Amino acid sequence: MNSTLELLAAHRSIRKFTDQPLPAGLLETLCTAAQAAATSSFLQGATLIRVTDPESRKTLARCAGGQAYVETAAEFLVLCADLKRAGNYCHKYGKEFEGDYTEQFIIATVDVALMAQNLVVAAESVGLGICYIGGLRNNPQEVSDLLELPRGVYPVFGLCLGYPDQDPEVKPRLPLPVILKQERYNEEGDEEAIARYDETIREYYATRTGGGHGISWSEQVAMLLSEKSRPHMREFLAGQGFLFK
Numbered sequence: 001m002n003s004t005l006e007l008l009a010a011h012r013s014i015r016k017f018t019d020q021p022l023p024a025g026l027l028e029t030l031c032t033a034a035q036a037a038a039t040s041s042f043l044q045g046a047t048l049i050r051v052t053d054p055e056s057r058k059t060l061a062r063c064a065g066g067q068a069y070v071e072t073a074a075e076f077l078v079l080c081a082d083l084k085r086a087g088n089y090c091h092k093y094g095k096e097f098e099g100d101y102t103e104q105f106i107i108a109t110v111d112v113a114l115m116a117q118n119l120v121v122a123a124e125s126v127g128l129g130i131c132y133i134g135g136l137r138n139n140p141q142e143v144s145d146l147l148e149l150p151r152g153v154y155p156v157f158g159l160c161l162g163y164p165d166q167d168p169e170v171k172p173r174l175p176l177p178v179i180l181k182q183e184r185y186n187e188e189g190d191e192e193a194i195a196r197y198d199e200t201i202r203e204y205y206a207t208r209t210g211g212g213h214g215i216s217w218s219e220q221v222a223m224l225l226s227e228k229s230r231p232h233m234r235e236f237l238a239g240q241g242f243l244f245k
Contacts, residue, residue, distance in 0.1 A: 007125055012170055014129025017073045017162035026126070027075055027161075034119035037111075045108035046115045047082040049147055050075065056146060060158065063143050064135030074162035078136065078143070079116050081108035083241070084152030099152060100243040112156045123161055133158030140236045151241040169208060172200050174217070194218060 001009070031048060039045070051057055054071070060078070061070035070076055083099040090097040098104070120130050134157045136143050143155045175193045198216035205214050213220075237244075 008121065010170060011120075011124065012129070012168045013131045014160070014162070014164045014166060014168070015067075015069045015131055016164070016166040017069060017129065017160070018165045019072075019074075020163045021074050022128070022161070030119055030122045030126075030161075033122035034115045037114040037118040039111050039114070040107045043086055043107055043111060045082050045086065045111040047080045047085070047153065048115075049078040049080065051078060051147075052076075059146055060136065060143065063139035064133050064158065065138055067133060067135055069131060069160050070133060070158065072162075073131070073160035075160075077119075077159045077161070078147060078155050079112050079157055079159060080147075080149060080153050080155050081105070081112050082153045083108050084150050087152055100241055100245055102244040105237075105242045105244065109156060116157070116159060119159070127163065128161055129164035131160040133160065137230055137233060140233065141239075144236075144240070149240070154237060154240045154242065169204070172197070172204060 027050070034048070035044075051060060052075075057071045057076060060076070061067055064070055083104055087097045087099050090099075116132070123130055136155050136158045140155055143149075144153075147155070149155065175197055178190050178193050178197075194217070198218050201217045201220075202214060
């Protein structure tokens, strides 16, 4: 493998950071690399908000469910899907804004994800660690109020950046044949492969630093998909102008 493939395969979430700040200009360099990601129809529908104020960080950590590393990471960004910026120009050119369609929501959200992954790979390539913070969607209205997000913008997730103060193992992913299909969707052999993978995940959780919950992947995702997950999101998104027409 070349160095890029090795870097991608070595990804871990980092939840403990040193107090070393990023060198001057590095964050801007990383964000420029993030901007180079693909963007559907050249919308560029993502906005990054850097949060440095300690009280704001404290509030965001609480909104995310008490994730302390939101406060302690060298940098914390909130990545937002943004239809407002482009929508401003509908009015300029005398066109009707139609950004409340489901497709526009998908485009902007995917733009955020693509940009974020570019940023993460760039960060890890210079020795930084990262942790995505989807927990901001636990309290999206409070996050939006704090960041003064206008209609047409919503917080997709946060991102911690900093120098790692831990060395966790790489979490094993599903066997490739389970996710890489030929010609059409099929589940041939998946049950057996996932049963073996479940044992790998149980062992991973049993031996990782600090232990773990010890359940398998299939048990974990079954619980995830059998629970009501953030039922407030639809109403919140509607309030931000995402009407899913």
